[in-house]
Amino acid sequence: MKRFISLMLAFMLLFSLAACSSDEIQPETTETEKEVETTLPLPVFDSYKESKEFKDENGRVVYTVAANIPRIIKNTDEAFAEYVNNYFLGIFNDACEFAEKNISNAAAFMDSNSSSSPWSKRIDFEVKFSDGSYVSFIINEYFSMLGEEVEPSVKSVTFDISNGEPLTLLDLAHEDYSIADVEKLVEEKFILPKIVFYFFNGSTPNEEQHQLVHDAFNAENFYLTDDGISFYISEYIINPQRSGTFICDFSWKDVEPVLKMS
Numbered sequence: 001m002k003r004f005i006s007l008m009l010a011f012m013l014l015f016s017l018a019a020c021s022s023d024e025i026q027p028e029t030t031e032t033e034k035e036v037e038t039t040l041p042l043p044v045f046d047s048y049k050e051s052k053e054f055k056d057e058n059g060r061v062v063y064t065v066a067a068n069i070p071r072i073i074k075n076t077d078e079a080f081a082e083y084v085n086n087y088f089l090g091i092f093n094d095a096c097e098f099a100e101k102n103i104s105n106a107a108a109f110m111d112s113n114s115s116s117s118p119w120s121k122r123i124d125f126e127v128k129f130s131d132g133s134y135v136s137f138i139i140n141e142y143f144s145m146l147g148e149e150v151e152p153s154v155k156s157v158t159f160d161i162s163n164g165e166p167l168t169l170l171d172l173a174h175e176d177y178s179i180a181d182v183e184k185l186v187e188e189k190f191i192l193p194k195i196v197f198y199f200f201n202g203s204t205p206n207e208e209q210h211q212l213v214h215d216a217f218n219a220e221n222f223y224l225t226d227d228g229i230s231f232y233i234s235e236y237i238i239n240p241q242r243s244g245t246f247i248c249d250f251s252w253k254d255v256e257p258v259l260k261m262s
């Protein structure tokens with residue numbers, strides 16, 4: 001009998017161990033293990049230089065255009081890469097077309113100022129932001145008439161890689177606005193207070209000052225950052241005694257009433 005009881009106890013112990021071991025085969029998955037990181041590949045860029053000279057009827061160089069042009073070479077759809085590459089080449093070509101039309105003006109200016117320096121435009125591009133979904137570029141255009149470059153005119157463009165189109169503020173609005181509505185809201189809620197504080201010492205702007213801010217604000221002239229969105233504002237338009245560019249930086253939390261990253 002004792003032997004029988006011992007055997008029964010041994011079997012019970014064996015079953016108990018088997019049950020414990022089966023529970024340990026599938027450990028509980030932690031929250032960290034459940035998360036699957038999905039990051040899109042970043043576009044890869046290189047650049048190439050283009051330049052062109054324009055001569056007057058006497059064979060004198062009176063205008064030059066030069067550009068350091070970015071080019072997507074990897075990690076995006078082929079059609080998107082072609083569109084962006086042609087977009088920036090188009091900026092260079094537009095500058096050349098403008099130079100062609102102003103050969104006589106440049107020649108006359110050089111003569112009247114006894115200058116040997118041709119008019120010149122130099123265009124530089126900078127990748128300001130890229131996360132695999134969007135890519136923002138800054139375009140600096142430097143112009144010289146007497147051999148000395150002035151402060152560049154600054155433009156920016158952001159592309160939505162998913163659809164291959166330039167991004168607009170309407171794409172970032174989370175309400176059913178029109179493009180005119182969202183541009184007006186951004187100008188009045190965010191741009192105007194920053195410029196009032198910086199240029200007008202925080203005082204309430206008069207009608208003329210309000211108009212200057214409106215003239216200086218270009219709703220297409222923005223780029224994305226890791227934390228939010230930034231706008232370029234020409235200081236000269238607001239105050240002719242100034243030169244350069246004023247940058248209005250906002251976090252997504254700042255602009256949340258109107259804009260958000262999609």
